[in-house]
Amino acid sequence: MILAHDLGTTGNKASLHDDHGRLLSATTVEYGTNFGPGGVAEQSPEDWWNAVRKATSTLITTSDTHPGDVSGVVISGQMMGAVLLDADFRPVRPAIIWADARSTAQAAGLLEQIPGIEAYRELGHQVNPTYSITKVMWVRAHEPNAWDRVRHFCLAKDYINYLLTGRLVTDASDASSTNAYDQQTGRWSTRVLEAAGLDSALMPSIIGSTEIVGGMTDRASSEVGLNPQTPVITGGGDGPMAAVGAGVVSEADGVYVSLGSSSWVSCASNVPLHDPEMRSMTFNHVVPGMFVPTATMQAGAASVSWAIEALGLSGMSTTDAVEGAAEGRGAATGLYFLPHLMGERSPYWNADAAGAFIGLERFHTTKDMMRAVLEGVGYNLATCLDALRDAGREIDGVDAIAGGALSDTWLQVLADIWGFPVRRRTVVREANSTGAAITGLVGLGRAEFELSHNLSRISAEFIPDPDEHEQHRTHHQLFLDAYARLEGWFTKRGRFL
Numbered sequence: 001m002i003l004a005h006d007l008g009t010t011g012n013k014a015s016l017h018d019d020h021g022r023l024l025s026a027t028t029v030e031y032g033t034n035f036g037p038g039g040v041a042e043q044s045p046e047d048w049w050n051a052v053r054k055a056t057s058t059l060i061t062t063s064d065t066h067p068g069d070v071s072g073v074v075i076s077g078q079m080m081g082a083v084l085l086d087a088d089f090r091p092v093r094p095a096i097i098w099a100d101a102r103s104t105a106q107a108a109g110l111l112e113q114i115p116g117i118e119a120y121r122e123l124g125h126q127v128n129p130t131y132s133i134t135k136v137m138w139v140r141a142h143e144p145n146a147w148d149r150v151r152h153f154c155l156a157k158d159y160i161n162y163l164l165t166g167r168l169v170t171d172a173s174d175a176s177s178t179n180a181y182d183q184q185t186g187r188w189s190t191r192v193l194e195a196a197g198l199d200s201a202l203m204p205s206i207i208g209s210t211e212i213v214g215g216m217t218d219r220a221s222s223e224v225g226l227n228p229q230t231p232v233i234t235g236g237g238d239g240p241m242a243a244v245g246a247g248v249v250s251e252a253d254g255v256y257v258s259l260g261s262s263s264w265v266s267c268a269s270n271v272p273l274h275d276p277e278m279r280s281m282t283f284n285h286v287v288p289g290m291f292v293p294t295a296t297m298q299a300g301a302a303s304v305s306w307a308i309e310a311l312g313l314s315g316m317s318t319t320d321a322v323e324g325a326a327e328g329r330g331a332a333t334g335l336y337f338l339p340h341l342m343g344e345r346s347p348y349w350n351a352d353a354a355g356a357f358i359g360l361e362r363f364h365t366t367k368d369m370m371r372a373v374l375e376g377v378g379y380n381l382a383t384c385l386d387a388l389r390d391a392g393r394e395i396d397g398v399d400a401i402a403g404g405a406l407s408d409t410w411l412q413v414l415a416d417i418w419g420f421p422v423r424r425r426t427v428v429r430e431a432n433s434t435g436a437a438i439t440g441l442v443g444l445g446r447a448e449f450e451l452s453h454n455l456s457r458i459s460a461e462f463i464p465d466p467d468e469h470e471q472h473r474t475h476h477q478l479f480l481d482a483y484a485r486l487e488g489w490f491t492k493r494g495r496f497l
Contacts, residue, residue, distance in 0.1 A: 002444070003056065003070050003226075004436035006238065007048055007077040007156045009033065009097065009261045009302075014055035015430050016063055017437035019071075019446055021455050025063040026430055029055045034094065039101030039129070039343060039351060042094040045083055045159050052160055056224040067226045073164065073216070074233040074440030076241035076432045077157025079177035079283075082135040085152040089162055092149045096135045097156075098262070099298060101343040101351035103134035106141065106196075110134065113195040116278070122191070124176060124183045124272050124282035124291075129351050130298075130343075131179035137196055153202045157235050164224075164232045165214035170204045172284035173236035173292075181206075183272055183284065183291075209236040209286035210443035233443035235436055236286035239294055243268060244435030245427050246401045247456040249287050249449040255388065255395050257414070257422075258431070259404025263300020263377060264346075265384045267393055269293050279347035279387035286439050287449050293391060295346035295384030300377050301404040303339040303355070307373045311366045319407070321370060326409040328371030331475035334359040335368055336482055337376035347383045350487070352494035358482050374410050375472075378417040379479040385418060397421040399458070401431040408462070416468035417476065424460040431456070 001024065006013040011030035015023055031047035034040065060067060080098035085091055096102075107129045110119070119127050129135070132155070140147045154162070155174045162168045175181040175188070180196070180203070182189040188203050207213070215229030235241070239258075243249070246256040248268045255267045272282035273293035280295040299306070304322060308314060313321045330336070340353035357369065389395060397420050404410055405428045415422040427434050434455060441447035 001065070001069055001071065002437050002440045003059065003073045004433040004440060005052055005055065005075045005160070006432035006436060007075060007160065008238065008432070009078055009099070012048065012051035012055050013430065013433050014059055015433040015437065016059050016065065017434070019441065021434065021438050021441060021447060021451050023430055023434065025059055026433070027055050027058045027062070033097065041097050041099035041342070043097050045091045045095050048156060048160060049163055053224050056226065060225055070226055070230060072231045072233055072440050072444050073226070074436045074443070075157040075160055075235040076238045076436040077155060077160070077174065077235065079155065079174060079237035079239060080131050081155055082132045082139070083154050083156065083159045084136065084139060084146070084150045085154065086149045087151045089152060089168060093139065093143065093146045095156065098130060099342050100135060101129045103129040103138035104351050106134035106137035110192070110195055114191065120278050121274060122182055122184060122189060123179050125179050126278050126281065126349050127179060128345070128349050130345055131177070133178055133180040133192060133196055136198065152204070154204050158204060161213050161232055161234065164216050164220045166217050167214045168204050169207050169213055169234065171209040171234045171236050171286070172206055173209055173240040173286050175206050176284040177237050183282070207234055208288065209234050209439055212443060231444065233440040235439060237283065238432050239264065239266065239283055240286045240292045241432045241435035241439065242401060243292055244286060244438050244449060244452050245431030245456060246399055246425055247452045249290070249452055254397065254399060255393065256399040256401060257381060258402045259301050259400060259410070260402035261300065261302040262296060262298055263381060263404070264294050264296035265381055265388060265398065266292055266294040267388065273388070273391035273393060275387045275391040277387065277390065280384070280391055293388060293393065295387045297339065297346055297380050297384065298344055299339055299341040301402065303341055303373050303377055304404065306341055307370055311369060313366060322374070322407045323409050324367050325370040325374050328365065328367030330368055330372035330375045332471065333364065333368065335364055335372045336479050337372040338483055339373065339376040339380055347387055348483070350490065352490045354490055354493065356486065374413050375417065376479065378414045379476045382417055382476055383480065395420070397423060399423045399425050401425050401428055403429055411462045415462040415464040417472045419464050419469040421464070422462045423458045425456045426459045427456040
């Protein structure tokens with residue numbers, strides 16, 4: 001069997017799978033995030049390691065698995081962050097995660113040297129403070145004492161792989177999330193590193209997502225409870241891993257939506273897809289030679305979690321709070337929610353963007369406000385789907401994964417907004433770790449990526465109501481107009497933070 005870890009934003013979701021990829025057991029160990037004003041979003045790499053140790057121990061114990069039965073370990077990790085290590089491979093400061101948006105000045109500096117459209121075509125992404133390279137530059141500019149000790153850069157899963165094997169490497173899927181990776185050459189971008197003033201020696205070697213990094217060291221095996229020399233497969237970024245878990249490993253596999261903390265729409269492609277307006281981006285897939293065109297918003301299900309807390313609904317289960325929105329009325333009563341609680345990536349790429357309820361009146365209830373939140377995420381993702389279309393992708397339906405996909409109410413809202421069927425997959429919460437398990441089995445020579453088609457199937461389908469969709473088309477335009485009118489105000493506000 002194979003052990004998969006998914007180092008996400010809120011915790012490590014770990015799972016055991018048999019040699020056919022089937023899920024045997026799963027557990028989650030949560031950890032915290034330091035969110036602060038000005039776009040701060042940091043986590044402790046030590047918390048990641050402790051979560052991997054605890055999750056492994058829990059799975060082995062509760063499933064009555066012998067450590068020798070685990071034939072490999074593979075990790076899916078959050079992308080676009082920055083883990084900075086000293087000469088002894090110890091973190092010099094907390095990890096800056098994907099949601100951090102402090103490096104706006106560094107992004108602007110890069111754009112002064114590399115025209116935006118040229119960077120987009122080379123990197124597959126806009127130059128933006130959500131990416132790793134400008135976060136590294138921010139540390140250099142603002143924390144000189146820490147920077148003096150920095151010798152290595154990596155991402156979340158790379159750091160855990162180092163602790164497991166003693167070897168620091170990355171893969172193309174994670175490298176493509178740094179904004180320092182040239183998708184045309186498959187190497188670190190000399191142009192970007194020179195513009196950033198960073199030495200290429202800082203960057204880890206890039207190997208295949210399915211390659212074996214090495215065997216588990218004696219020290220790591222004693223800490224996690226597995227046998228020494230247990231193979232550790234490289235793994236990849238959580239976006240491409242989720243695509244594998246959703247059964248999206250070729251162009252024929254369609255489009256999916258991930259309704260996790262950060263939410264996105266994505267597909268698989270033989271080539272990078274470039275939106276004329278640069279609203280979307282393209283990652284490298286963990287499937288060799290494939291790409292993952294994606295349009296990602298910062299706070300999808302995170303907007304829902306925030307609303308549950310802010311509206312005083314924490315005493316309810318998340319399911320009850322969300323399903324209660326079926327009785328609410330949002331845009332139909334002139335109430336809209338802009339879900340830009342952590343700045344925004346797609347479609348605006350605006351670190352100053354903020355969340356807002358618009359059109360709030362005395363008669364509106366918490367159910368109406370929850371409905372507006374569900375719709376607001378749906379409207380933003382509708383624009384993201386438009387970006388994939390404009391980049392050349394045909395869309396006639398969307399498959400849904402991650403925690404938000406468990407809600408019938410939300411999936412029906414999305415179907416009505418988007419105007420085509422939304423289908424729930426059988427793999428929902430464990431999509432990332434299932435994708436990791438399949439990737440690991442491929443690395444061990446025990447499977448092909450097409451195995452994902454057997455593990456992730458349609459379990460429910462939500463058909464749009466034509467009348468509702470027609471109304472939502474108008475509401476979507478009003479939603480876009482609300483952001484456009486507030487964009488300048490967001491910028492002015494950002495100057496005081």
